[in-house]
Amino acid sequence: MSEPVLETRELRRSFTQGDVTISVLRGVDLAVQPGEIVALLGPSGSGKSTLLQAVGLLEGGFEGSIRINGKQAEALDTDGRTDLRREALGFVYQFHHLLPDFTAIENVTLPQLIRGTDPEPAKERAIALLTALGLGHRLSHRPAKLSGGEQQRVAVARALANRPPLILADEPTGNLDEHTANVVLAEFLSLVREEGSAALVATHNERLALKMDRVIRLHEGRLEALGPKPD
Ligand SMILES: Nc1ncnc2c1ncn2[C@@H]1O[C@H](COP(=O)(O)OP(=O)(O)OP(=O)(O)O)[C@@H](O)[C@H]1O
DSSP, rough: OOSSSSEOOOOOOOOEEEEEEEEEEEEEEEOTTOOOEEEEEOOOOSSSHHHHHHEEETOOOOOOEETTTTEEEGOHHHHHHHHHHHEEEEEEOSOOOTTTTTHHHHHHHHHHHHTTTHHHHHHHHHHHHHHTTTOTTOOTOOOGSHHHHHHHHHHHHHTTTOOSSEEEEESTTSSSOHHHHHHHHHHHHHHHHHTTEEEEOOOHHHHHHHHHEEEEETTTTTTEEEEEEOO
């Protein structure tokens, strides 16, 4: 088997407020294989976002080991973590976090320009991704002129723009109505599969989780496997 694109060992995170300390992650061991789409389930407050923040290299305060794309993250300084984040990770959040003054196409082009891609191929890639997500007729719209589902599709295209080996998604369809959530999630999963990226997708929707390759659940700060999807 090839090396996992993401591997955590004994990952721990506590939060202290005043006299109270809560241990949210209590030794999380997780491996995601290249191209694998993993659903991360758990009730509200179980630590899904905390886990995604840890492996997204966005925050400190964690103990344990995080290996992403063959690199040991805790051995890196701030610049090294930023580089690893840019080369290996794409993010989709519950709320789109698109830049309001930029069009759909510009929102998807920008992260590629930051990575050093030339403007023309970056724009072509943005158009191809947005078109694959059914937004070929919305390329020049700003986020405020797009529906919630369309905004999330732009966020998906942006996350995939640099062909990251791993997508981290935190409730990517959580603010959409049920029908739109189903449609956008199906499109997201199909595009991620087509692109060959792996994904770790936090959700509390068990039905949506069953559309992924494997389901894991955070329970009392650790992961339990719910097994591969039944055929
Ligand atoms: N910065 C912080 N300071 C203090 N406590 C925090 C902080 N971030 C998270 N927590 C606590 O850690 C626990 C886990 O939060 P987290 O957001 O990771 O859960 P979650 O499973 O993603 O929940 P949800 O499904 O509601 O988004 C909660 O009890 C939360 O209050």
